Amino acid sequence: DTGVSQDPRHKITKRGQNVTFRCDPISEHNRLYWYRQTLGQGPEFLTYFQNEAQLEKSRLLSDRFSAERPKGSFSTLEIQRTEQGDSAMYLCASSLAGSTGIASNYGYTFGSGTRLTVV
Amino acid sequence: GQQVMQIPQYQHVQEGEDFTTYCNSSTTLSNIQWYKQRPGGHPVFLIQLVKSGEVKKQKRLTFQFGEAKKNSSLHITATQTTDVGTYFCVTDYKLSFGAGTTVTVRA
Numbered sequence: 001d002t003g004v005s006q007d008p009r010h011k012i013t014k015r016g017q018n019v020t021f022r023c024d025p026i027s028e029h030n031r032l033y034w035y036r037q038t039l040g041q042g043p044e045f046l047t048y049f050q051n052e053a054q055l056e057k058s059r060l061l062s063d064r065f066s067a068e069r070p071k072g073s074f075s076t077l078e079i080q081r082t083e084q085g086d087s088a089m090y091l092c093a094s095s096l097a098g099s100t101g102i103a104s105n106y107g108y109t110f111g112s113g114t115r116l117t118v119v
Numbered sequence: 120g121q122q123v124m125q126i127p128q129y130q131h132v133q134e135g136e137d138f139t140t141y142c143n144s145s146t147t148l149s150n151i152q153w154y155k156q157r158p159g160g161h162p163v164f165l166i167q168l169v170k171s172g173e174v175k176k177q178k179r180l181t182f183q184f185g186e187a188k189k190n191s192s193l194h195i196t197a198t199q200t201t202d203v204g205t206y207f208c209v210t211d212y213k214l215s216f217g218a219g220t221t222v223t224v225r226a
Contacts, residue, residue, distance in 0.1 A: 043207075091162075107165075
Protein backbone atom coordinates (compact mmCIF):
# COMPACT_ATOMS: atom_id res chain seq x y z
CA ASP A 1 0.00 0.00 0.00
CA THR A 2 1.63 3.22 -1.12
CA GLY A 3 -0.55 5.65 0.78
CA VAL A 4 -3.55 7.74 -0.14
CA SER A 5 -4.15 8.05 -3.87
CA GLN A 6 -6.19 10.75 -5.54
CA ASP A 7 -7.31 10.86 -9.12
CA PRO A 8 -7.04 12.86 -11.26
CA ARG A 9 -4.10 15.03 -10.20
CA HIS A 10 -5.34 17.93 -12.29
CA LYS A 11 -8.72 18.79 -13.76
CA ILE A 12 -9.63 21.72 -15.95
CA THR A 13 -13.31 22.12 -16.61
CA LYS A 14 -15.66 24.68 -18.03
CA ARG A 15 -18.03 26.52 -15.74
CA GLY A 16 -21.28 24.64 -15.40
CA GLN A 17 -19.83 21.19 -15.96
CA ASN A 18 -19.88 18.42 -13.37
CA VAL A 19 -16.67 16.89 -12.07
CA THR A 20 -15.93 13.84 -9.93
CA PHE A 21 -12.79 13.11 -7.96
CA ARG A 22 -11.73 9.82 -6.47
CA CYS A 23 -9.79 9.04 -3.31
CA ASP A 24 -8.34 5.65 -2.43
CA PRO A 25 -7.34 5.68 1.24
CA ILE A 26 -4.91 3.36 2.96
CA SER A 27 -6.77 0.07 2.95
CA GLU A 28 -7.23 -0.53 6.68
CA HIS A 29 -8.17 3.07 7.46
CA ASN A 30 -11.72 3.58 8.65
CA ARG A 31 -11.87 7.37 8.62
CA LEU A 32 -11.73 9.51 5.47
CA TYR A 33 -11.81 13.29 5.11
CA TRP A 34 -12.23 15.67 2.21
CA TYR A 35 -10.75 19.16 2.27
CA ARG A 36 -10.51 22.13 -0.04
CA GLN A 37 -7.44 24.36 -0.03
CA THR A 38 -6.88 27.62 -1.86
CA LEU A 39 -3.57 29.40 -2.24
CA GLY A 40 -2.22 30.76 1.03
CA GLN A 41 -4.95 29.22 3.14
CA GLY A 42 -5.13 26.20 5.37
CA PRO A 43 -7.17 23.18 4.32
CA GLU A 44 -10.88 23.78 4.79
CA PHE A 45 -12.96 20.88 6.07
CA LEU A 46 -15.65 19.64 3.68
CA THR A 47 -16.86 16.30 5.01
CA TYR A 48 -15.76 13.08 6.64
CA PHE A 49 -16.68 9.41 6.75
CA GLN A 50 -16.36 6.74 9.38
CA ASN A 51 -16.36 3.59 7.27
CA GLU A 52 -19.23 4.10 4.82
CA ALA A 53 -21.17 6.54 7.00
CA GLN A 54 -20.90 10.24 6.21
CA LEU A 55 -20.85 11.69 9.69
CA GLU A 56 -20.54 15.39 9.06
CA LYS A 57 -20.73 17.83 6.22
CA SER A 58 -19.52 21.42 6.37
CA ARG A 59 -22.15 24.11 6.24
CA LEU A 60 -19.86 25.81 3.74
CA LEU A 61 -20.63 23.02 1.33
CA SER A 62 -23.41 23.89 -1.03
CA ASP A 63 -25.90 21.40 -2.40
CA ARG A 64 -23.76 21.18 -5.51
CA PHE A 65 -21.24 19.08 -3.58
CA SER A 66 -21.78 15.44 -2.73
CA ALA A 67 -19.49 12.76 -1.42
CA GLU A 68 -19.85 9.01 -1.14
CA ARG A 69 -17.92 6.15 0.30
CA PRO A 70 -20.13 3.26 -0.77
CA LYS A 71 -18.23 0.29 0.65
CA GLY A 72 -16.16 2.03 3.25
CA SER A 73 -13.15 1.93 0.98
CA PHE A 74 -12.64 4.47 -1.80
CA SER A 75 -14.57 7.75 -1.84
CA THR A 76 -15.78 10.09 -4.53
CA LEU A 77 -16.43 13.81 -4.38
CA GLU A 78 -18.71 15.25 -7.03
CA ILE A 79 -19.20 18.91 -7.79
CA GLN A 80 -22.18 19.75 -9.97
CA ARG A 81 -22.52 22.89 -12.08
CA THR A 82 -19.01 24.04 -11.27
CA GLU A 83 -18.32 27.72 -10.64
CA GLN A 84 -15.05 29.63 -10.86
CA GLY A 85 -15.02 29.87 -7.07
CA ASP A 86 -14.70 26.10 -6.91
CA SER A 87 -11.17 26.33 -8.28
CA ALA A 88 -8.94 24.91 -5.56
CA MET A 89 -6.89 21.92 -4.47
CA TYR A 90 -9.12 19.14 -3.16
CA LEU A 91 -7.37 16.98 -0.60
CA CYS A 92 -8.31 13.62 0.82
CA ALA A 93 -6.96 12.21 4.07
CA SER A 94 -7.44 8.92 5.90
CA SER A 95 -6.68 7.45 9.28
CA LEU A 96 -7.35 4.56 11.57
CA ALA A 97 -9.38 6.11 14.36
CA GLY A 98 -10.23 4.34 17.58
CA SER A 99 -13.58 4.18 19.32
CA THR A 100 -12.90 7.52 21.00
CA GLY A 101 -12.47 9.10 17.60
CA ILE A 102 -8.88 10.01 18.29
CA ALA A 103 -6.58 9.16 15.44
CA SER A 104 -3.82 6.67 15.88
CA ASN A 105 -0.37 7.96 16.63
CA TYR A 106 0.29 7.91 12.91
CA GLY A 107 -2.14 10.79 12.41
CA TYR A 108 -3.84 11.38 9.11
CA THR A 109 -2.24 10.58 5.80
CA PHE A 110 -3.01 13.01 3.01
CA GLY A 111 -3.09 12.36 -0.67
CA SER A 112 -1.38 14.67 -3.14
CA GLY A 113 -4.70 16.24 -4.03
CA THR A 114 -6.66 17.05 -7.15
CA ARG A 115 -6.18 20.56 -8.48
CA LEU A 116 -9.38 21.84 -10.03
CA THR A 117 -9.42 24.80 -12.37
CA VAL A 118 -12.78 26.09 -13.54
CA VAL A 119 -12.58 28.30 -16.60
CA GLY B 120 -16.69 23.53 16.84
CA GLN B 121 -13.18 23.69 18.16
CA GLN B 122 -11.29 26.49 16.48
CA VAL B 123 -7.61 27.19 16.94
CA MET B 124 -5.62 30.35 16.43
CA GLN B 125 -2.01 30.15 15.34
CA ILE B 126 0.60 32.82 15.85
CA PRO B 127 2.58 34.15 14.19
CA GLN B 128 1.12 33.79 10.71
CA TYR B 129 4.54 34.33 9.16
CA GLN B 130 7.96 33.64 10.57
CA HIS B 131 11.13 34.77 8.82
CA VAL B 132 14.08 33.07 10.43
CA GLN B 133 17.81 33.36 9.97
CA GLU B 134 19.35 29.97 9.34
CA GLY B 135 20.67 28.58 12.59
CA GLU B 136 18.27 30.51 14.81
CA ASP B 137 15.45 29.10 16.90
CA PHE B 138 11.76 29.95 16.68
CA THR B 139 8.45 28.98 18.21
CA THR B 140 4.94 28.89 16.80
CA TYR B 141 1.92 28.84 19.07
CA CYS B 142 -1.53 27.37 18.80
CA ASN B 143 -4.34 28.58 21.07
CA SER B 144 -7.87 27.36 21.59
CA SER B 145 -10.75 28.86 23.54
CA THR B 146 -11.95 25.40 24.45
CA THR B 147 -10.28 22.36 25.96
CA LEU B 148 -8.93 20.06 23.31
CA SER B 149 -9.03 16.28 23.42
CA ASN B 150 -5.80 16.17 21.47
CA ILE B 151 -3.84 18.17 18.96
CA GLN B 152 -1.86 17.25 15.91
CA TRP B 153 0.83 19.11 14.03
CA TYR B 154 1.36 18.94 10.29
CA LYS B 155 3.91 20.43 7.92
CA GLN B 156 3.12 21.41 4.36
CA ARG B 157 5.99 22.20 2.04
CA PRO B 158 5.37 24.69 -0.79
CA GLY B 159 3.42 22.87 -3.49
CA GLY B 160 2.97 19.80 -1.32
CA HIS B 161 0.32 18.29 0.90
CA PRO B 162 0.15 18.25 4.70
CA VAL B 163 2.37 15.67 6.35
CA PHE B 164 1.73 14.44 9.87
CA LEU B 165 4.40 15.35 12.42
CA ILE B 166 3.06 14.49 15.89
CA GLN B 167 -0.01 13.99 18.03
CA LEU B 168 -0.28 15.22 21.62
CA VAL B 169 -2.94 13.80 23.90
CA LYS B 170 -1.93 14.23 27.53
CA SER B 171 -1.97 17.42 29.55
CA GLY B 172 1.52 18.93 29.72
CA GLU B 173 2.88 16.42 27.23
CA VAL B 174 6.22 17.20 25.58
CA LYS B 175 7.52 15.30 22.58
CA LYS B 176 10.72 15.78 20.65
CA GLN B 177 11.65 14.93 17.11
CA LYS B 178 15.28 15.83 16.51
CA ARG B 179 15.29 19.65 16.42
CA LEU B 180 11.51 19.93 16.88
CA THR B 181 9.92 20.12 20.34
CA PHE B 182 6.15 19.92 20.70
CA GLN B 183 4.29 20.83 23.85
CA PHE B 184 0.67 20.51 24.96
CA GLY B 185 -0.45 22.93 27.65
CA GLU B 186 -1.49 21.84 31.12
CA ALA B 187 -5.04 23.02 30.46
CA LYS B 188 -5.04 21.40 27.01
CA LYS B 189 -5.99 24.70 25.42
CA ASN B 190 -2.71 25.55 23.77
CA SER B 191 0.25 23.95 22.10
CA SER B 192 3.61 25.04 20.77
CA LEU B 193 6.20 23.90 18.29
CA HIS B 194 9.79 24.99 18.89
CA ILE B 195 12.45 24.47 16.24
CA THR B 196 16.09 24.86 17.13
CA ALA B 197 18.92 25.67 14.73
CA THR B 198 16.59 26.29 11.80
CA GLN B 199 17.63 24.81 8.48
CA THR B 200 16.45 25.50 4.94
CA THR B 201 14.66 22.15 5.05
CA ASP B 202 12.33 23.62 7.70
CA VAL B 203 10.70 25.89 5.11
CA GLY B 204 6.96 25.36 4.85
CA THR B 205 3.71 25.96 6.66
CA TYR B 206 3.14 24.36 10.04
CA PHE B 207 -0.43 23.67 11.05
CA CYS B 208 -1.88 22.71 14.39
CA VAL B 209 -4.99 20.62 13.97
CA THR B 210 -7.72 19.58 16.35
CA ASP B 211 -9.14 16.13 15.97
CA TYR B 212 -12.65 17.52 15.93
CA LYS B 213 -13.38 17.55 12.20
CA LEU B 214 -9.63 17.71 11.80
CA SER B 215 -9.89 21.50 11.83
CA PHE B 216 -6.80 23.29 10.63
CA GLY B 217 -5.55 26.59 11.98
CA ALA B 218 -4.33 29.21 9.53
CA GLY B 219 -0.81 27.92 9.92
CA THR B 220 2.58 29.54 10.42
CA THR B 221 4.48 29.97 7.18
CA VAL B 222 8.21 29.75 7.75
CA THR B 223 10.85 31.16 5.45
CA VAL B 224 14.56 30.82 6.12
CA ARG B 225 17.32 33.30 5.30
CA ALA B 226 20.52 31.51 4.47
